[in-house]
Amino acid sequence: MSEDLEAKFLRKIDAEEKIEPKDWMPDGYRKNLIRQISQHAHSEVIGMQPEGNWLTRAPSLRRKAVLLAKVQDEGGHGLYLYSATETLGISREEMIAALQSGEAKYASIFNYPAQTWADVGAIGWLVDGAAIVNQVSLQRTSYGPYARGMVRICKEESFHQRQGYELMLVLSRGSDEQKAMAQDSLNRFYWPSLMMFGPHDSESAHTAKSMQWKIKRQTNDELRQKFIDQTAPQIEFLGLEHPDPECKWNEERGHYDSGELDWDEFYSVINGNGHCNRQRIEHHVRAHNEGAWVREAMQAYEARKKAKAA
Amino acid sequence: MSRSDTLELYEVFLRSRRGLDHKHVGSLHAEDPEQALEYARDVYTRRGEGVSIWVVRSNDICASQEDDSESFFDPSNDKPYRLATYYELPDEVNNM
Numbered sequence: 001m002s003e004d005l006e007a008k009f010l011r012k013i014d015a016e017e018k019i020e021p022k023d024w025m026p027d028g029y030r031k032n033l034i035r036q037i038s039q040h041a042h043s044e045v046i047g048m049q050p051e052g053n054w055l056t057r058a059p060s061l062r063r064k065a066v067l068l069a070k071v072q073d074e075g076g077h078g079l080y081l082y083s084a085t086e087t088l089g090i091s092r093e094e095m096i097a098a099l100q101s102g103e104a105k106y107a108s109i110f111n112y113p114a115q116t117w118a119d120v121g122a123i124g125w126l127v128d129g130a131a132i133v134n135q136v137s138l139q140r141t142s143y144g145p146y147a148r149g150m151v152r153i154c155k156e157e158s159f160h161q162r163q164g165y166e167l168m169l170v171l172s173r174g175s176d177e178q179k180a181m182a183q184d185s186l187n188r189f190y191w192p193s194l195m196m197f198g199p200h201d202s203e204s205a206h207t208a209k210s211m212q213w214k215i216k217r218q219t220n221d222e223l224r225q226k227f228i229d230q231t232a233p234q235i236e237f238l239g240l241e242h243p244d245p246e247c248k249w250n251e252e253r254g255h256y257d258s259g260e261l262d263w264d265e266f267y268s269v270i271n272g273n274g275h276c277n278r279q280r281i282e283h284h285v286r287a288h289n290e291g292a293w294v295r296e297a298m299q300a301y302e303a304r305k306k307a308k309a310a
Numbered sequence: 311m312s313r314s315d316t317l318e319l320y321e322v323f324l325r326s327r328r329g330l331d332h333k334h335v336g337s338l339h340a341e342d343p344e345q346a347l348e349y350a351r352d353v354y355t356r357r358g359e360g361v362s363i364w365v366v367r368s369n370d371i372c373a374s375q376e377d378d379s380e381s382f383f384d385p386s387n388d389k390p391y392r393l394a395t396y397y398e399l400p401d402e403v404n405n406m
Contacts, residue, residue: 012328020328066391070389071391156392161406162399165399233402
């Protein structure tokens with residue numbers, strides 16, 4: 001019986017058909033999806049913190065409005081992704097608890113602080129840029145609600161990267177101090193952005209199964225290469241120095257070659273020792289607790305409305 | 311009492327292909343949700359238009375009001391910076 005179900009499931013996957021919430025699916029597929037989509041949702045929500053830090057200090061009303069709109073988008077994207085995860089039979093409360101206890105992860109990049117105004121530009125350009133490369137690929141993921149969420153998010157996300165790059169462009173054409181600030185941000189965010197794609201394929205615990213089930217459509221290293229290739233000419237156009245001295249165009253491969261990432265740093269940040277790991281979760285817990293009275297007030301209002309109508 | 315007084319109105323949503331959203335295709339009257347589902351199959355999928363059907367009681371749909379739409383949607387109309395096209399970049403890097 002279950003063999004039949006699994007065979008049918010795999011036939012759908014092979015035929016590029018989407019899996020929908022009420023379809024039978026192997027336990028491992030469901031678990032793998034819950035892990036990946038909820039991690040993606042947590043990343044959107046935690047990702048509001050480093051940039052939110054600059055909302056009150058944006059240098060103009062225009063920049064402030066733009067940043068506010070971007071941070072608001074990230075919260076919305078978190079909602080789309082939590083909802084997609086809920087179709088797999090896990091509740092919002094369980095996911096939030098897993099985030100706050102540290103059981104669930106979020107993208108390590110958000111454990112780096114946004115120290116200067118240029119970081120807001122570097123984050124939009126590089127961090128959102130890397131996320132977009134990943135998300136464009138995930139528009140073809142095998143789970144229907146996740147794929148549809150990705151289509152919606154990619155459409156909304158395109159402005160994030162452009163506003164970041166535009167900000168970097170203004171700084172890099174500005175005073176010496178502004179240019180230095182842009183270079184410093186690029187230097188600090190370039191490598192962590194490459195780390196967003198995860199460990200090398202040979203080291204990745206989840207890649208093989210995820211590829212077979214078509215949850216992931218391209219491997220970590222393929223996606224990272226794509227990002228390296230698209231970013232190199234963008235750095236050149238800004239007139240900034242490339243943070244990777246080994247980054248050179250390889251005519252034969254049709255790709256840029258690049259230096260090795262600092263994997264010790266990667267695992268250290270993942271394991272909780274980044275600059276802001278503790279601060280990010282503490283802030284999430286605090287915001288959640290401080291919002292309790294709002295949730296209670298809404299419930300009380302609903303109860304009173306019902307009592308009146310009765 | 312005429313028959314349509316006892317029947318409830320249902321809205322019908324079809325998924326035309328796996329992976330796509332359910333789309334609203336129309337409505338029909340039925341005694342209960344199960345019957346609505348069968349009617350919807352008979353009426354809206356005679357030519358293989360769908361692989362999945364949702365039926366929802368029309369009365370259960372909470373909808374925004376057309377008359378109020380100007381003020382209802384107004385908060386987003388004056389924020390063109392939410393669009394990618396708002397940011398003009400030189401041709402060399404305009405493909406992002």
